[in-house]
Amino acid sequence: MSDFATMQAIAQLVPLGSRVLDLGCGDGALLAHLQATRHCTGYGIEIDDANVLACVQRGVNVIQLNLDEGLALFDDASFDVVLQIDTLQHLRNAEVMLRETARVGRLGIVAFPNFAHWPNRLSILLGRMPVTRRLPYQWYDTPNIRVGTHADLRELALQSGLNVQDSFGIQEGRAVRFAPNLLAGTSVFLFSR
Amino acid sequence: MAMFAQSQTLHFAEPLLLQSGKSIRAYDLSYETYGTLNADKSNAVLVCHALNASHHVAGVYANADATIQEKSAGWWDNMIGPGKPVDTNRFFVIGVNNLGSCFGSTGPMHVNPNTQQVYGADFPVVTVEDWVNAQALLMDKLGIKTLAALMGGSLGGMQALSWTLQYPERVRHAVVIASAPNLTAENIAFNEVARRAIVTDPDFHGGHFYGLGVIPKRGLRIARMIGHITYLSDDVMNAKFGRKLKQSLRFDSYKSQNHTDAYSYTTQEVEFQIESYLRHQGDKFAEYFDANTYLLITRALDYFDPARKFGGDLTQALAIAKAKFLLVSFTTDWRFSPSRSRELVKALLDNNRDVSYAEIDAPHGHDAFLLDDPRYISLVSSYFNSILSEINAKIRTEATA
Numbered sequence: 005m006s007d008f009a010t011m012q013a014i015a016q017l018v019p020l021g022s023r024v025l026d027l028g029c030g031d032g033a034l035l036a037h038l039q040a041t042r043h044c045t046g047y048g049i050e051i052d053d054a055n056v057l058a059c060v061q062r063g064v065n066v067i068q069l070n071l072d073e074g075l076a077l078f079d080d081a082s083f084d085v086v087l088q089i090d091t092l093q094h095l096r097n098a099e100v101m102l103r104e105t106a107r108v109g110r111l112g113i114v115a116f117p118n119f120a121h122w123p124n125r126l127s128i129l130l131g132r133m134p135v136t137r138r139l140p141y142q143w144y145d146t147p148n149i150r151v152g153t154h155a156d157l158r159e160l161a162l163q164s165g166l167n168v169q170d171s172f173g174i175q176e177g178r179a180v181r182f183a184p185n186l187l188a189g190t191s192v193f194l195f196s197r
Numbered sequence: 198m199a200m201f202a203q204s205q206t207l208h209f210a211e212p213l214l215l216q217s218g219k220s221i222r223a224y225d226l227s228y229e230t231y232g233t234l235n236a237d238k239s240n241a242v243l244v245c246h247a248l249n250a251s252h253h254v255a256g257v258y259a260n261a262d263a264t265i266q267e268k269s270a271g272w273w274d275n276m277i278g279p280g281k282p283v284d285t286n287r288f289f290v291i292g293v294n295n296l297g298s299c300f301g302s303t304g305p306m307h308v309n310p311n312t313q314q315v316y317g318a319d320f321p322v323v324t325v326e327d328w329v330n331a332q333a334l335l336m337d338k339l340g341i342k343t344l345a346a347l348m349g350g351s352l353g354g355m356q357a358l359s360w361t362l363q364y365p366e367r368v369r370h371a372v373v374i375a376s377a378p379n380l381t382a383e384n385i386a387f388n389e390v391a392r393r394a395i396v397t398d399p400d401f402h403g404g405h406f407y408g409l410g411v412i413p414k415r416g417l418r419i420a421r422m423i424g425h426i427t428y429l430s431d432d433v434m435n436a437k438f439g440r441k442l443k444q445s446l447r448f449d450s451y452k453s454q455n456h457t458d459a460y461s462y463t464t465q466e467v468e469f470q471i472e473s474y475l476r477h478q479g480d481k482f483a484e485y486f487d488a489n490t491y492l493l494i495t496r497a498l499d500y501f502d503p504a505r506k507f508g509g510d511l512t513q514a515l516a517i518a519k520a521k522f523l524l525v526s527f528t529t530d531w532r533f534s535p536s537r538s539r540e541l542v543k544a545l546l547d548n549n550r551d552v553s554y555a556e557i558d559a560p561h562g563h564d565a566f567l568l569d570d571p572r573y574i575s576l577v578s579s580y581f582n583s584i585l586s587e588i589n590a591k592i593r594t595e596a597t598a
Contacts, residue, residue: 023549045549047546047552053555053557053558053572056553056555056576057572057575057576057579059553060523060553060555060576060579060580060583061579061582063583063586065551065552065553066553066554066555067546067552067553067554068554068555068556069554069556077539077542077543077546078546079547082546082547
């Protein structure tokens with residue numbers, strides 16, 4: 005999630021001084037932001053070599069790990085917040101990882117691209133898979149192997165027995181609370197076990 | 198411009214109490230330093246060596262006529278030096294030879310001041326913890342209270358880790374590469390085979406062979422051959438040697454129509470290139486390494502187990518550490534596998550310590566920690582840059598305070 009406004013919107017959700025685990029932390033920008041502006045501590049998890057290097061360059065703690073192998077390294081409720089920002093859609097074991105997020109964190113925050121955002125619906129209606137700023141990939145080269153909607157994620161969270169504390173959309177860095185499944189490119193869920 | 202290194206030695210008269218309860222007195226420690234210690238002595242990096250290395254970490258030795266001695270580059274010269282990942286233009290780097298080794302520091306080939314006899318097999322058993330204590334005494338003599346970083350691979354990584362537990366206040370960063378919190382049974386087993394090879398060599402004479410004009414080279418060769426196999430991966434060995442025959446070095450027999458004819462049908466001569474390679478490595482090693490040292494250092498590896506005092510609980514064992522950690526493992530390293538590094542990561546996470554961990558997908562097995570993988574090299578380089586920023590920030594704050 006490169007968009008700075010969106011990153012800030014997510015950061016606002018993290019309580020001050022939290023111990024944070026950021027699953028799929030990318031280049032560590034969000035963690036660095038949380039450390040600098042919200043006095044957080046914590047670790048990022050990344051699989052990609054270049055991202056691991058970028059985190060070390062930023063001075064962000066990073067653990068190189070394949071999330072598809074699970075979170076056995078982490079004890080129950082060992083973090084205040086576990087973030088999964090634009091990560092869930094890349095995981096084979098998305099369902100397991102959603103539950104793992106709630107196990108390891110007292111609060112889980114998941115954000116991922118909402119496939120039901122109206123431009124995507126329009127594109128499908130016209131017979132083509134959407135290619136947008138938020139979903140910039142062609143159908144044949146997308147790393148997003150789990151394509152879901154805001155409504156789908158709610159369903160999965162309930163099915164997994166998670167306690168959804170809040171959910172909304174983000175569009176252009178602003179929270180979308182009215183009809184997020186239609187009006188927001190990014191879906192956000194806050195939940196606990 | 199080559200960086201010239203110079204071996205130095207300091208004498209320690211006071212006895213050093215060892216973990217075993219024995220002690221050693223009037224001993225020497227050989228070391229080398231590279232770069233310059235800054236004014237507030239905050240840029241010192243101690244590099245710990247593994248099984249068969251020495252204090253000659255970086256740089257080259259000069260001949261009498263100031264030319265570079267052939268094949269004299271330090272064992273981690275690709276990592277440490279001017280403009281290298283551990284940049285000696287910025288850091289003051291120290292390499293030290295451990296007690297019991299055979300490269301200058303007091304070892305089994307030296308005279309025991311208590312008996313005036315060569316130590317031989319009577320050299321006291323030394324542990325990682327003992328080495329760290331001796332290294333700390335050397336740091337005292339060099340006037341270094343706090344180390345910006347400890348760094349080591351394999352057994353060297355164990356020393357770096359042990360420093361953070363024995364002297365938590367003196368270590369700011371620990372860079373622990375291809376290491377483990379202790380050896381597995383399989384690892385101890387390999388060490389034991391190597392030791393038996395040495396001990397059962399008729400030239401070993403119970404470890405007291407120095408005055409007899411013999412060296413247990415057969416044992417050393419086999420020990421080295423076993424070690425070498427475990428430092429490589431199956432894949433890299435196959436890529437390098439495969440089933441190629443020694444003969445094919447001389448003529449292209451393997452490619453001939455019926456290459457099975459090129460077999461010599463011998464049981465004792467070298468047939469395959471891998472055999473030739475291992476014999477060569479063994480021969481080279483037996484020329485310079487000491488048999489008693491091999492026993493001592495493999496034993497130090499076996500004994501290392503900081504969690505032992507805590508009923509095997511590594512998290513409790515590491516609770517005392519204050520340093521920030523960088524851990525690196527290599528996916529094809531089966532002697533010190535990534536899962537062992539992850540145990541350390543977990544214990545550090547449980548204690549809420551700063552830690553970064555990289556698992557480098559390199560084909561070279563345990564040896565990878567000495568090689569030039571660009572991901573590994575840039576990672577260490579970036580980490581030392583961040584250490585440098587911390588040092589400089591501290592100097593600035595103290596200057597303005």
